[in-house]
Amino acid sequence: MDVNRVKQILSSPSHVRVEYNGVPVWIESCDESNGIANVHDVKNPDETVEVSITELQEM
Secondary structure, X not given: OOHHHHHHHHHXXXXXXXXXXXXXXXXXXXXXXXXXXXXXXXXXXXXXXXEEHHHEEEO
């Protein structure tokens, strides 16, 4: 995925399915300059991790 698509997903009113390493995640924010997104597992919203935007996949 690229930064522009992450920004579109963040501003979208609809739910967009995104996975990180095969796990459904919710994107909380993105750092454009570093290519990093803060995401959490859909089933575990209390644990946020930083991941490379290029490792996110839209399903």
